Amino acid sequence: MRWTIKPKPESEKVDALQKALQVEPIVASLLLQRGIETYEAAKTFFRPCLKDLHDPFLMKDMDLAVSRIETALETDESIMVYGDYDVDGTTSVALMSSYLKTRTDLVATYIPDRYDEGYGVSFKGIDFADDNGISLIIALDCGIKAIDKVAYANEKGIDFIICDHHRPGAELPKAIAILDPKRDDCNYPYKELCGCGVGFKLIQALASKQGQSVADLTEYLDLVATAIGADIVPITGENRALAYMGLEVINTNPRPGIQAIISEVKKEYLTITDVVFIVAPRINAAGRMKHGNYAVTLLTETNPDLAQTYAEEIELFNSDRKETDKRITLEALEQIETNKEKEGFTSVVYHESWHKGVIGIVASRLIETYYRPTLVFTKSGDRLAASARSISGFDVYNALEACAEHIEQFGGHKYAAGLTLKSENYEAFKQAFEDVVSQTIDKSLLTPEIKIDAQIELRDVNPKFYRILKQFAPFGPGNMSPIFMTDNLQDTGFGKCVGEDKSHLRITVTAPREQSKGHKNKLVCIGFGLGDKIDLVTDKKTFQAVYSIDENHWNNQVSLQLKLRDIK
Template sequence: MRWIYKPKPDSESTAALADSLNVDPLIAGLLVQRGILDYEQARLFFRPQLQHLHDPFLMRDMDLATARIESAIRNEERILVYGDYDVDGTTAVSLLVDYLVSYYPHVASYIPDRYLEGYGISYRGIDFAADNEFQLIIALDCGIKAVDQVAYASQKGIHFIICDHHRPGDRLPEAVAVLDPKRDDCTYPYSDLCGCGVGFKLIQALQYNKGHSVESLRPYLDLVAVAIAADIVPITGENRILTHYGLQVVNERTRPGLRALMQEINRDHYQVSDLVFQLAPRLNAAGRMQHGDQAVQLLTARDYNLAAELAREIELLNQERKGTDKQMTEEALAMISEDGEESRMSTVVYRDSWHKGVIGIVASRLMETYYRPTLVFTRSGDKLAASARSVRGFDVYQALEACADYIEQFGGHTYAAGLTLQEDMYEAFKGRFEAVVSETLLPEHREPQIQIDMPVHLREMTPKLARILKEFAPFGPGNPSPVFTAGPLRDSGYARTVGENGDHLKLAVLQEDAGPFGGIGFGLGKHLGLVKGGAPFWVVFSLEENAWKGKTSLQLKIRDITGEPPQ
């Protein structure tokens, strides 16, 4: 693993900020690295406020979107809320449905079937709307490239409002309104909203028009926080404010569906990482293994008993998903080995029997194993469908653009995308993708790296520092938990491996006049010999509180260990 140090914070700015905030220079330096240079910026960072969210009408077409919805309500039109089957889509649909039905009854939801309809807006969904006399479809987390589908809906007398956050194509759909902060002609100040975030801006605008403040929408922010965490968007700017308050609502457990799901998990307090690794996989399991509409039913349930029943069903689907992705990953790894493809610059694998709902997870696992851009294909009707995942610094979406001649359709982000192609194009695409990656993947992209804020001495790791570092949360992309290096360190004689297979490393370290200081390194059991060998070593770590049997102590959460002085 490569250790990458962030630029050292400017000493004058650090000293000035430490003085104005009356904090340790270490804290001031961490804030300067995050672009926080004065008292007011620090106040907003540590005390996010809902009133600092941007005016939703700064988003292009927001006035058109709200006017059309308000017209539909006045004329008692039927409104269909349409969204993708992943967590961002199902939370966005739940958010808008929950909001609209609080004052207007003629609203229904539609989640496409992953297997029958695929990603995005489907003709089948439009036909459903026409057959059931819906005059307006509001699409969330999808639709930015649905030019033909929106035209088809128009022929049937159905209007569209698009709320998306993916990159637009060359043409925008001819919808009543297209809300997408990534539009070239949209000057909205924050472009990193997730799909549910764009949906929140829509209800914020509707609420403004009704004369209510954004604070009145606080009960909906649990859904927004789950979506932000699950979609791995930066937790900066508006996303940080929304996540800060959303986590509060999550932990208040006021939404029956989330409370029931949390009962299955049995965790006292939820942070962003818990949303990513506990709640999101379960919500995703519905769309992966059966139908995403189950997640919407759960998230919009008003009765706790019904919610508990739905949560148990989703928990069973999640257990099934775990077994399926384990088997598929093992098959894919065997295939790569048997075909002698370990040394390629990319991973592209296909088996027609693989479960379409799990290929994204398998792509992530293969990417972690070989650390290179990865695509996992399976059969989807008469075509092949794939999920793509990429390594840090490599834009897989751009790579797919370079292979567009072989692809039927694709969409996504820098590090995750999806595509379909005809089966007879698979081998040609695989060759072309390998060539594109070989030409553009840099050597440094092939090695996992860890970003380090700054070196420290263990004597600086105090309970007071830990309390202040907790205030840096919520953590995530764009605002990671502070990461430090320390060394040279020595083993106190306590080091040992733990875990069922001895995969993890438990230790207590000394540094000059500091220590012993406890630490845990998950997946670092292989370094036991280095630690116990008597020679000095260096670690990368974050500081955390460890609660055990009613007592709380500080420990190092160790990310990597080396016996050589870091450069």
Template structure:
């Protein structure tokens, strides 16, 4: 892997912040790297406060949305809460419907079928609303580009409120209200809310009419934190505040559905990473394998025994999902080998039997072996559908755009996309996509890069520094877990393989006369004999906590190392 040291910080800003906060150079450097250069910014970073959340009425159309919902409540209209089938969508639907159910019995939910309806607002969902006499639909985590669908609903006398966080197109749907901070004419100060976050702003605004403060709504933040973690949005500004307090709810008094998921793990305190890797795949598995409704049922359930039953079902979906993506990944890797495509610039694979719900995961898995832009195709009705994943720095959406003559439709962003193609166009597209990537992808992007925040001596890892580093959590985009480089490290002679097949490497490492630190290097178990003989190495790692029963210990999570 390529190592790149982040040396672009303003050293004057570091020195100034060091003096203002009375912290060491390492802490000040890490803060400045994250755009924090003043005492006030540092206070807001280290001491998140609900009082720093923005007024929800700063969001364009919030007044219209609240007015229309209040009118529906007053007139006892039926309200349908509609959302996407992923974690952000299902948590948002659970949040908004749970709040509205405290005000009315005329509330129901709708999650589209991933395979029959696809992503976003669907005609089938609107027909369901008409058949069941819903006059208002609140769409969460989708809708910002559903111009024709909103027109279709209008013709049936159904109003829409859209709560989305995706980038709008040139035209905005003609809904009663469109809540999306990314609209050009929306002056809301924070632009990076997830769909569930926009849903929370909506209930914040509704709560104001009932003399409810943000503190009265804190119990909903376990859902918001789960969505923030799963949707990989920046953990800055409002998202940091919502995630901070949401994690407190998850760890102290989560709703029964999340408590049921938690009970599968002997972890005393969940971090944002735990939410990403333990909650999110299970909640997502419902929509991938069966239906997103199962996730909403779990997240909306208030009886723990029933929630445990729902969690058991979702566990089974997730186990099936894991089996599927493992099996398909093996088949896809074999296909690459059989086709003599090991040295290609891209991985493009296809099998009509592959499960559409896991092809995005498989694309990510393939990149772990063949680090390059990857597309996984399967049969979908009369066409082929694919999920695309990219590598750091390469815009796969642009590459697809260059090949769009072969595609029926495509959408997405720089690192992930989806597309539909006719089967007869697949060979031509595959050849064209390979040519485009080969010609446009710079050589340095063909190798994964590790961005190193700072060079660190082990002797500088004192208790105060570790305590402050802990307060950098929750981590996520734009506030990633700091990565350090420590040179001239050696194992004390106790290195060993770890895991069922000794695939991981456990070490106890020192630098000069420092105390030893436990370190784990995933997937490096084959190197344990080489590390045992006190060979000096340069170690790139992040700090993590290893929880075993009630004991929590510091552990270095190794990203990469090389021998001196």
């Protein structure tokens, strides 16, 4: 691991913010690293609320979208809510359809089949709308590049409203309204909303025309927070307020579908991390293993008993998904080892029988082992389809673009993408991808990096400091959980490897230098996957550690512990 300590903020700014907030210098420094420089900015950061949300009508085309939907509601038109099959898409469809059903019964939902129709707006979905007398489609988390599909709908007399958050191409579809803060001509103050967030802004605008405020829409925020966490968008600005308030709903009054998913979780308070690792994979499993409709059905169900039944069904999909991705990961690792391709700059693997729904997860797991840009291919009809994942700092989308002559189609962003190609082009593409990456990647990126917020002493880790750190949550891109480094540490002599396969490290650390000055701090540390570092801490050797601060709950006792990221 590469350890990189973030630059210290200017001391004058630290002093000024420390005095304004009456906090320790380390807290002021952490805030400044997050772009928070004033008392007012800190107040907004620590106390997010609904009044922090922007006027939805600041978004380009919002007035056109609201006007068209109001017309549809007044004239009893049938409306179809269309969304992608992942968490952002299915939560968006659940949100929009639930809201519209408070205004009309003429609402249908549509999620494309991952295997039959693929990502985004499909001709099949438009034909479904046409066959069922639907004259307005609201597309969420997709549609910004669906130029030919929207033109096809227009020929059939079906209007489109697009709510997307992906970057538009040079040409926009001929839709009635396109809500996308990433449009070059959109002056909306916050650009990083997820698809469900854009959908929420639309229902906020619709509700305002009915004399309702955003406070009347809090019941939808559990969906928005789930999408924000799952889609890995920055948890800054408006997303921070939406995630913060959404977590309150998840922890106090979640919809029956989400309650059914979390009912077995024995935790006092669910964090955004819990949402990402407990709620999101189960919602995703429906679209991966069966069909995204199952997720929408669960998320829109109002009867708790039925919701529990649907959640149990989705739990089976998730168990199936876990077994499948574990098996394929082992097969992919074996393929890399057998083919002796470990020395290259990329991992590209293929088997015709691998399940298309989990190849993206498998690509991420391969990066955990080999840490380099990775593609996992499977057969899809008469083509090969792949999921691409990248490492921090390397743009895999650009690399694919440089190999475009071998690819039929591709899309995505810097760290995750998808593509299809003809099977006869596979070997040529594989070589081209390796060549492009080897020629363009900064070789230092091939060693994982830990970004350290600050170097602190062991005595700085105390309950008061941790109480303040907890208020930095919810954590995520743009506001990651603070990482610290401390040197001259020693294990008390009882360090050991733990876990079924002894792959984790558990030690209790002290700081001899501090103890000599009367500071008796002693903290338990857990290092997941760091069991092979046990020799670095035995026999009273001194070492440095990089860690985050956490709480350990055991036998009704709560104590601080360090979650080790690496030791040297």
